[in-house]
Amino acid sequence: MPNELGPQLRAWRGTRGKSQLDLSLDTGISQRQISFIESGRSIPGRHNLLHLAEALDVPLRERNSLLLAAGYAPIYSEGNFDDREMQGLTKALQRMLRQHEPFPAVVMDRYWNVVMTNDATPRFFNCFIDVAGRAAPRNLLHLMFDPEGMRPFIPDWEQTTKSLLGRAFRESVGRVIDARTKELIDSLLAYPDVNAEWKTSLAADNTPMIPLSFMKDGQLLRFFSLVTTVGTAQMITAQELRVECMFPLDEATEIRYAELMNAAQ
Numbered sequence: 452m453p454n455e456l457g458p459q460l461r462a463w464r465g466t467r468g469k470s471q472l473d474l475s476l477d478t479g480i481s482q483r484q485i486s487f488i489e490s491g492r493s494i495p496g497r498h499n500l501l502h503l504a505e506a507l508d509v510p511l512r513e514r515n516s517l518l519l520a521a522g523y524a525p526i527y528s529e530g531n532f533d534d535r536e537m538q539g540l541t542k543a544l545q546r547m548l549r550q551h552e553p554f555p556a557v558v559m560d561r562y563w564n565v566v567m568t569n570d571a572t573p574r575f576f577n578c579f580i581d582v583a584g585r586a587a588p589r590n591l592l593h594l595m596f597d598p599e600g601m602r603p604f605i606p607d608w609e610q611t612t613k614s615l616l617g618r619a620f621r622e623s624v625g626r627v628i629d630a631r632t633k634e635l636i637d638s639l640l641a642y643p644d645v646n647a648e649w650k651t652s653l654a655a656d657n658t659p660m661i662p663l664s665f666m667k668d669g670q671l672l673r674f675f676s677l678v679t680t681v682g683t684a685q686m687i688t689a690q691e692l693r694v695e696c697m698f699p700l701d702e703a704t705e706i707r708y709a710e711l712m713n714a715a716q
Contacts, residue, residue, distance in 0.1 A: 456500075456520040457489040463507045464489075477506040497523050511687045513629075529687040532566070540681065540689055547679070551696045553712060557591065561691035562635050563619070564588035574715050575708075578667060579604045591695075592619065592635065596642045606666045612645060662700050670707050673700040 464474055471489075475482040480499055487493035488503075495503070500521055504514045515525035530537045548556045548569035555575050558567035565588065576582045579601060582589070594600045595615060605611050619636055640647050662673045674697045684690035699705040 454491050456494065456517065457491045459517055459520055460485075460503065460507075461489045463504075463509055463513075467507050469507070474503065474506060478502050494521050497521070511684065511690050515687075527685070527687050531688070536686065537688065544692070544694065547694055547696075554697050554699070554708070556694065556696040558692055558694050559591060560688075562590070562631055563592045564590050566692070571712070574712060576601070578711055578715055579665070590635075592639055596639050596645065598643065601665070604665045604667065605663075606671065607664055611663060663697070667707075667711060672704045672707055672711070674698060674704065675700050 464471070469477070471482045471485045474480070474485055478499075480495075480503065484493060484495070484499075485503075488495055497518065500517060500523070501514065504517055509517065511527040512529075515527050518525050528536075532541050544558050544567060548558070548567060551571075552569055553571050555572040556569045557565050557572055559565055573582050576594075580599075585594070585600070592615060595605065595611065596602060602608055616636065616639065619632065619639075639645065662675050664671060664673045666672075676695050676697050679694040679696070681689045681692055699708055
């Protein structure tokens with residue numbers, strides 16, 4: 452596998468738009484040594500390889516791939532939520548979700564699969580569809596694109612679709628589309644009336660963010676979201692998580708939302 456290291460490192464350098472000289476200046480590793488690594492003439496020590504990966508902002512999952520390609524064992528684990536090492540983070544995420552009541556908040560993995568929610572989330576979406584009837588893992592993007600999901604309730608669906616596809620590209624871990632993210636995007640593009648060009652276009656809007664709007668009983672509800680990620684993560688699972696919290700965009704939505712949720716109790 453060592454002969455795979457050079458192309459991988461060169462690909463990441465190209466993705467980040469850095470020359471060998473740029474990378475050398477960032478890391479203190481000579482340009483000559485970087486050239487030797489990329490040509491397969493040299494294998495760096497593990498410390499130097501991780502230093503290069505850090506300078507290139509390579510996600511943890513892909514850092515393991517670089518280590519394997521160099522002949523080293525991977526060092527970044529992919530934990531489960533019930534692992535002892537993840538318990539502190541899991542409890543913190545649960546507190547965040549609870550604190551965001553009465554508005555929806557979810558924790559998603561790298562591929563927009565929902566792994567945790569607060570109580571308000573299913574209550575809100577059940578006002579439109581039977582959330583429990585959707586197969587797990589429930590994917591937020593599929594929920595918005597699916598004609599049998601939330602799509603019929605989104606009045607500006609085309610604009611929303613464009614913004615979500617743009618987000619899928621921008622928010623991919625390490626800002627790189629891996630094979631599974633590409634498969635996800637391809638599956639979204641396969642829905643009826645979705646244009647492949649939308650993934651690179653974002654509609655202009657006169658607000659600081661693009662709202663996510665829903666129509667319920669002739670009343671418009673407009674939200675925006677804040678996305679939180681785990682800083683300085685040392686586990687793959689932790690790095691790939693993000694918390695998305697929905698907020699009313701205006702006072703009218705806040706009032707209508709409260710009425711809707713009270714009726715759903």
